[in-house]
Amino acid sequence: MDDLISRTRAAVWLPCTQMKQLEAAPPLVIARGEGAWLIDPEGRRYLDAISSWWVNLFGHCNPRINAAITDQLGKIEHVMLAGATHEPVVELSERLAAITGLGHAFYASDGASATEIALKMSAHYWRNAGQAEKNGFISLKNGYHGETVGALSVTDIPLFKSTYEPLLRHTVQVLTPDARLAEPGESAEAYALRCADALEAHLAEHAATTAAFIVEPLVQGAAGMAIYPPIYLARARELCDQYRVHLIADEIAVGFGRTGSMFACEQAGIKPDFICLSKGITGGYLPLSAVLTTDTVYAAFYSDAFARGFLHSHSYTGNPLACRAALAVLDIFEQDNVIATNRVKAAGFTSILAEVAAHPRVRHFRHLGMIWAFDVAGTTADFARRFAQSALEQGVLLRPIGNTVYCMPPYVVGEDEMGRVAAAMLHGLDKTATSGRDSVSDAGSGKLP
Numbered sequence: 001m002d003d004l005i006s007r008t009r010a011a012v013w014l015p016c017t018q019m020k021q022l023e024a025a026p027p028l029v030i031a032r033g034e035g036a037w038l039i040d041p042e043g044r045r046y047l048d049a050i051s052s053w054w055v056n057l058f059g060h061c062n063p064r065i066n067a068a069i070t071d072q073l074g075k076i077e078h079v080m081l082a083g084a085t086h087e088p089v090v091e092l093s094e095r096l097a098a099i100t101g102l103g104h105a106f107y108a109s110d111g112a113s114a115t116e117i118a119l120k121m122s123a124h125y126w127r128n129a130g131q132a133e134k135n136g137f138i139s140l141k142n143g144y145h146g147e148t149v150g151a152l153s154v155t156d157i158p159l160f161k162s163t164y165e166p167l168l169r170h171t172v173q174v175l176t177p178d179a180r181l182a183e184p185g186e187s188a189e190a191y192a193l194r195c196a197d198a199l200e201a202h203l204a205e206h207a208a209t210t211a212a213f214i215v216e217p218l219v220q221g222a223a224g225m226a227i228y229p230p231i232y233l234a235r236a237r238e239l240c241d242q243y244r245v246h247l248i249a250d251e252i253a254v255g256f257g258r259t260g261s262m263f264a265c266e267q268a269g270i271k272p273d274f275i276c277l278s279k280g281i282t283g284g285y286l287p288l289s290a291v292l293t294t295d296t297v298y299a300a301f302y303s304d305a306f307a308r309g310f311l312h313s314h315s316y317t318g319n320p321l322a323c324r325a326a327l328a329v330l331d332i333f334e335q336d337n338v339i340a341t342n343r344v345k346a347a348g349f350t351s352i353l354a355e356v357a358a359h360p361r362v363r364h365f366r367h368l369g370m371i372w373a374f375d376v377a378g379t380t381a382d383f384a385r386r387f388a389q390s391a392l393e394q395g396v397l398l399r400p401i402g403n404t405v406y407c408m409p410p411y412v413v414g415e416d417e418m419g420r421v422a423a424a425m426l427h428g429l430d431k432t433a434t435s436g437r438d439s440v441s442d443a444g445s446g447k448l449p
């Protein structure tokens with residue numbers, strides 16, 4: 001194990017990591033996975049309570065997804081998708097269209113690439129429609145849409161953004177409907193509508209130069225699992241229609257059942273102009289993302305003129321192995337009635353976490369679908385790191401976001417396992433107790449330890 005750690009430090013540059021910190025806090029070495037568990041080379045087991053950066057849905061080494069990928073390996077591992085096509089990408093596109101109500105799936109590998117594609121497609125649509133000046137973007141305060149240069153332009157997490165500010169395009173952030181920010185006595189819905197008014201005020205002035213409004217529907221993950229009511233999305237849809245601005249739903253983190261419905265937008269009864277999907281799409285197996293859009297958008301690109309087409313590509317677009325993993329995930333959703341089963345499970349898990357919710361240091365305990373989160377009072381600047389370490393000692397992988405602790409488990413966890421999560425949370429709350437004042441100085445992203 002030590003050997004792998006020193007070789008990692010010598011040869012690998014870990015994501016979202018200050019590498020010098022590995023001197024004091026070595027990375028977890030993982031040799032195997034089994035259901036919701038990660039297992040190190042010496043057999044120590046860690047419950048993956050955050051689904052490996054929110055990607056895993058049906059456990060590690062899931063036999064059904066393994067079988068689909070293995071079967072595909074014997075046929076074709078990859079072929080470029082320009083000038084060629086194959087059964088897995090066609091079937092996946094048809095099935096994604098059926099469940100999103102959108103179509104013409106355009107594929108990439110990671111979430112940030114899906115954001116890039118949606119932004120480019122939206123601006124290109126307006127250009128093809130003779131309104132090239134509509135190329136600006138709006139996003140929510142504290143939003144997160146990935147970290148490539150275009151995606152970072154609509155992300156609003158200073159820790160990730162400020163260093164690269166000179167490289168980025170100017171975009172506008174509007175008031176976030178994060179329910180925690182409601183005034184005392186103001187309901188989450190009333191606050192959300194107040195935020196929608198702020199969106200309208202911006203659109204009323206700038207719609208002529210705005211291509212799209214991009215949102216994380218219902219939950220702003222990296223902002224600290226900030227949950228807001230569906231009414232905001234419903235109103236945003238109306239406003240985008242009224243002012244002729246695209247609505248891009250970034251369902252990269254919340255899609256595939258995470259908020260209790262297959263897609264979060266369903267809870268607001270709306271259809272976006274673009275939907276970005278990734279993470280859970282392959283059950284956490286292989287990098288795959290997709291953007292689906294409306295027939296109207298698609299038609300604006302369909303032409304005899306080559307340059308009116310969407311001339312964007314990635315080498316691994318529509319990779320057959322990743323598509324087969326995604327198809328196996330959709331099969332599991334259908335065969336196991338996952339959305340309904342999760343609803344019952346989630347109610348039980350919330351009861352299991354009741355003692356955590358009632359802990360005197362816990363503020364804003366919140367829950368939506370298969371996400372639980374709370375803020376912790378009386379934290380020091382190194383709270384997130386210390387809490388994560390104490391959870392690991394209890395055999396549970398948790399990565400607080402600043403002073404927000406959250407659990408986003410694979411859907412295959414059981415009540416015993418959630419009991420362990422609750423115990424680790426209570427242990428962490430006691431172990432990190434201080435008499436100091438609140439601090440959120442290490443707040444930023446769930447990608448931070």
Ligand SMILES: Cc1ncc(COP(=O)(O)O)c(C=O)c1O
Nearest residue numbers: 110111112144145146221252253
């Ligand atoms: C809402 C949202 N959008 C985009 C991304 C970026 O995805 P990726 O890390 O695969 O680039 C993330 C990742 O956490 C996300 O949560």
